[in-house]
Amino acid sequence: MQQDTEQTSLANNHSHVPVIRDWGHRLVDGQVLEYPSLYGCTKCNETSLTLWQSNDDVFIDHTTCGGATKCFGCKAKSIQLNAGDAKGSIISGGVTQKQDDAELAFYRDARKQGVQPESTKRAAVEKALEASEVLNKPYDGGSMPKAQFINEKTVEVMKEVGAV
Numbered sequence: 104m105q106q107d108t109e110q111t112s113l114a115n116n117h118s119h120v121p122v123i124r125d126w127g128h129r130l131v132d133g134q135v136l137e138y139p140s141l142y143g144c145t146k147c148n149e150t151s152l153t154l155w156q157s158n159d160d161v162f163i164d165h166t167t168c169g170g171a172t173k174c175f176g177c178k179a180k181s182i183q184l185n186a187g188d189a190k191g192s193i194i195s196g197g198v199t200q201k202q203d204d205a206e207l208a209f210y211r212d213a214r215k216q217g218v219q220p221e222s223t224k225r226a227a228v229e230k231a232l233e234a235s236e237v238l239n240k241p242y243d244g245g246s247m248p249k250a251q252f253i254n255e256k257t258v259e260v261m262k263e264v265g266a267v
Contacts (some may be wrong), residue, residue: 139154
């Protein structure tokens, strides 16, 4: 019988294990600061406006954390996760699918005009279109000099040699 009484008194008279149940806000020097406004116990349903103090309670005041001396918990709250290369919209080389589709559409349009660029990249297609204007005929990257070297002078030489 005495053992039951001891267990009951231990159950009712435990050291509270505090947890913050609610946060409040206050304005200090033009900044809104957050503070714990209601504490609860993880062992029972009791709540308090002030923190329970006991010999075995360990409480860290996170209001003093800051700068390079942040505790792990405060550092973890500020972690930002990024999908990085696992992101579905990124394909090889950091190019988005939308950018790649636009480049390929530009290349297809040039091919429809009879122009054969050196590659599917936008810069190569633009150079091939410029070379086509100078040549007055579609540029062919497979049989002609590089598009960047096609100008009035090289067109004259190509005509003399019979390449155009």
